[in-house]
Amino acid sequence: MFVAIRNTPRDYAWGSHTAIAEFRGVEPSGSPEAELWLGAHAGSPAEVVEPDDAGAADLAELIAANPALALGPAHAREGARLPFLLKVLAAARPLSLQAHPTPDQARTGFGREEAEGVPIDAFDRNYKDPFAKPELIVAVSESFEALSGFRRRDEVRGVLDALRTADAASPEPQPGALDLLASRLDGPDGLRESVGWLLQDGRGDDSGEAAWLVERVTALAASDAALDSPYAASFRTVLDLAEEYPGDPGIVISLLLNRVTLGRGEALFLDAGNIHAYLSGLGIELMAASDNVLRGGLTPKHVDVPELLEVLDFTPIEPPVLSPVEAAPGVLEYRPAAPDFTLFRVEGADDAARIALAGPAIVLAEGGDVQVAGAHGSIAIARGEAAFVSPDEASLAFGGDGVAWVATVPPAQG
Structure with a gap:
């Protein structure tokens, strides 16, 4: 199953006025555009381009209608939940210092705040869900600036x-x-x-x-x-x-x-406990589908200092740069130590440029048109457009003059 999806960029004040529009090949809106969300996250689920054909208005609704088809093996691990969220992120101003919890910290913190009756939308709520939130950012602009780790x-x-x-x-x-x-x-x-x-x-x-x-x-x-x-x-x-x-x-x-400073195509993996802030640049961001953020300054938002200190990993590290590996001719894979996601970059129309799916996927076109074919269907997406792919498509082949970014899940371990 191939389903064309789209969304409206989030207008956070730190966003660029031009970068996401240029990536999509459209006119700037005149407002800051910080993040384009492509996923089923409740905060901004991607719209289905042809809702009558798909029988759903957005991706969350599509998955809920038939999670076994839409999620495949991921359904058993995550229930009716897409475990990752793909974003195009454009920072013109620095974001807040922040860190994310481990799975155990997320479950414990969420359970504690639920038991205490803290409203989910309260200003001082730390844990919005019981999930960890590791993140991967790949530079699309010529440079991407960040702070990461002690x-x-x-x-x-x-x-x-x-x-x-x-x-x-x-x-x-x-x-x-x-x-x-x-x-x-x-x-x-x-x-x-x-x-x-x-x-x-x-x-x-x-x-x-x-x-x-x-x-x-x-x-x-x-x-x-x-x-x-x-x-x-x-x-x-x-x-x-x-x-x-x-x-x-x-x-x-x-x-x-x-x-x-990341050069184009270079990546950072931000695991639990890593204090970080994006400073400027355009990137492809892939993360676990969670809202759990502990902030540590450079923000008017809530900063829970004791909880942040419990979450932070104070071990000094080298910058956590993640190098891609060549998965096939024309295919680079960014696979961090995270169970929820992996990211492929596909360039060129070589017949060998194939990706075997272990679960659902989202394909995003950069710089030109991309054609994607699987076991049962195919789709053509233009520059800046995206599509959801169900795991029964099994193996994806690519064509066109654009770059395809493919967010999916890694094969289950064990």
Whole structure:
């Protein structure tokens, strides 16, 4: 079964005014367009282009009508639920610092808030469902900028040294501000203590020590000494964040994180506990279908500091770049360590460019037309258009001059 689907981009304020429209080959709407959702998520299920033919108005309704056909083996694992959500994401401004829970944390947190009677749409609700929310982002623009995971300790020391050099060269040095952070970072749980202190003391209080540190770091980031240092990109990010969120403690937290630039086709995998923020760029994002987000600054939304500290993984890491593997000629697969999804990029009309389906799929065309054929049917989709594919199509063959992005589930393990 092939079903053409479409949706309206989400108009979050951080979105680009042009990038998603250009990807789709349509005129810009005049409003910010942040995310194009292609899935069955209740917040914005994709519309069925020909509802009379499909017998459903949207993808969620289509799946609910015959989950065994629509989901195949995934039906047994997930019930009547598409386990992934595909997005086109276009960030013109930084998103919030955030992290996502493990499956156990999600189940426990959701159960706790349900038992406490916290309304599902309450401002201070943390867990909207009992599912984890790992994410994969692949750069479509020439560069995609992000923060992801805590830096190695030696890099954090390097950032502090650059700030101390800038402070010493300033007309009125204030080394005490940097000492506030350095003394906390030197402890056995230095990252946890520092992040907790910044978020608890630095939000809503512009007269305390944390606020002083944020103000001082922001000023030093603009200095020649900082911008000539090896960490210039991180300091430019500080200035960008300060312009969007002046005084926010997330400005300082950003310096503790890996500053990542992805080239086109490069990817990040954001597993549970990874604190991250997208800064700018256009990407294909694939995630588990969940709304569980614990925020950590750079946002007017709810920040539950104790819960965030429980979810965060404070282990320093290298940037979690995920390299694709060649699954077949013209076919690259981005397969993270996640049970809910895998992503293929298909380019060219080679007969060998085939994908074997282990479950439902969504195909999105980039840059031109894409033809897709399976065991029982076929579909042609134009640039920026998408289609849902049921698993009984078994093996997909591709043609056309466009690139096909295929979101699906990996084969079941064991």
